[in-house]
Amino acid sequence: MERNTFTTVIGWIAAGLLVSKSVIADSAAADASNLDIELTRLIKAQNISSIYSDKGQSTEKVALGRALFFDKVLSGSGDIACATCHHPNLHSGDDLSLSIGVGGDGLGYERKLGKARPLIPRNAPEIFNRGASQWRTMFWDGRVEIAADGHRISPADEKLPADKLENIVAMQAMFPVTSRHEMRGRKGDLDVSGQPNTLAAIGDTDFEEIWERVMGRVLAIPEYVALFKQAYPELATDELHYAHAANALAAFQTKSFTFEDSPWDRYLRGEQAALPEAAKQGAILFYGSAGCSSCHSGALMTDQKFYNLLVPQIGPGHRDSSGFDIGRARVTDQKKDAFAFRTPPLRNVAITGPWMHNGSYMSLEAVIEHHAKPLEMLQAYDASQLDPSVKKTFRLNTSTILVMSQTFSPEINVVPELNSQETEQLIAFLESLTSPSTQDLSYLVPQTVPSGLPVDR
Known part of the structure; x- marks a missing residue:
């Protein structure tokens, strides 16, 4: 009799545990469902959609842009490339608070400031997803802009060859080569071969001459003549402008740094399991009370x-x-x-x-x-x-x-x-904006460039 009673009690306990587990599971599922319901409401209310960029760029133009992006021939002294401050191995930035421009040496944390050279006043922004059609400003201060009426605004004013530029990313690419501290250098500088830096001798507002001189040195390299011919078969070499190089740089950046597979973008496309619970709570804060x-x-x-x-x-x-x-x-x-x-x-x-x-x-x-x-x-x-x-x-x-x-x-x-838990949740959401495809972009870095100058890697 005692044994039967004991067995019965054990059975009740086991049944109770099963019921408790079921209740807990149902409660967790309900909590998760409530998070999705609230987040979906916020997404609809604020008309949020996944990011999209047209990656359908010309293969030839992308190849030209890749070479130019990593080639220090675009700089006055031949010692810095676009990639130096926007490197694939450094998540399209340089890992520094303030960038180190002309005269610097090295890459990322190891980059050293040149003697008597100033730091660049601002942080190098990442360049992910800049091919999205919604972009209408570039740079931290918005000095490159496409106004609501389509008018193109830039430091070059009427000197900007707007009719030749395909998009705002190409507009942006026109200006780093004109900046003394970023790429062009200062008067009296020597280049890496010990010769005078001829780009540095040009006046700061003479944009047309700067662009013409940069193209002159690029097109003095036979491999670049061939790459431009492949990218622009309809143009004779003497019809090429630096704007065509800028278009190629934009094509490379759009093709290579566009990623739409972050957990958040997957969630926006309907994959509710793509986002961890903490990230969902963070998203509700982000689009709500925070x-x-x-x-x-x-x-x-x-x-x-x-x-x-x-x-x-x-x-x-x-x-x-x-x-x-x-x-x-x-x-x-x-x-x-x-x-x-x-x-x-x-x-x-x-x-x-x-x-x-x-x-x-x-x-x-x-x-x-x-x-x-x-x-x-x-x-x-x-x-x-x-x-x-x-x-x-x-x-x-x-x-x-x-x-x-x-x-x-x-x-x-x-x-x-925010309290510590809310901060952790918000950070979990911000982390969900990271594309797994960005983990290793070293494949973008070429072994060599047409000028023969060293490639930062």
Whole structure:
């Protein structure tokens, strides 16, 4: 009798455990379903869609663009290429707070500043998904823009060969070769062979001559003549303009750095299991109470507008702005735009630090905290996190804070302070924006380039 009673009790316990497991499983499933329901509601309300870029680029144009992207022949002294600051092995950036331009040596963390050379005032932005049709601005200050009426705006004004440029990525590619600190060099520089840097001798606003000289040195190389002929068979060599090189650079970047397979993009296409639960909770925060999507909106996750977030002032700034980097105001010449920078896109954001327009933060946690309390974070900024060459450029005093605060963007006030769990969830969502295809892009790096100059790798 006792044995039968014991067996019965054991049976009740086992049955109870099975019921409990079933209830827990049902509860978890219900929680997951509720997350998806709420996230789907937010996605529809804000008209969010997966990113899409037309990767259907001419094979010949992509091949030409690849060669140009890695070839230092485009620079005045032959010592820096587009890839130096936007390298595939460094997630299309350079892993530095502020880039090191002409006269530098090395790649990424190991790159060294040239003697008596300044740092580039801003962080090198990643170049993922720039072929998407929604793009209408380029650079942190938006100095390259396609206006709503189609008018093309750039530092070159009417000198820009707009009729020859295929898209805004090509427009952007026209200007690094004209920048003294980025690629062109300063007057009196010698190139890597000890000869005078002829590009550096040209005036800063003589864009047409700069582009003509760059094309002249490129087309002096027989392999490039052949590559241009394959990419533009309808044009004679003497009809080629640097704009055609820019179009090829744009084709290479669009074809090679476009990725639409992040967990978030898969979720947007209907794969609910692609996104972990923590990332779903983070997405609900992002598109809901955290207010992130008020600026990081749409398929690009940027409204392409400009805001002053009181980001710490580091870097050499600009001589005509008392050593400050006043951002958008350098383009518009309007005080209200001082210290404002474009909202960055967020695809692959977790792998493209340091963050902010000047790489002032080394973690996403710090970036999130700065958005919640910008003035407090500015006042408490710890410059010890910076590389010594950058640290010595940090400026923080009462007058700096007062000047910057005059044009603070009130839009940032929508961001609340988050607790540690909410921050972790938000970061889980930001990590879900990383494409697995970006893990190894070394296949994009060529062994050699037509000029014979060394390839950064």
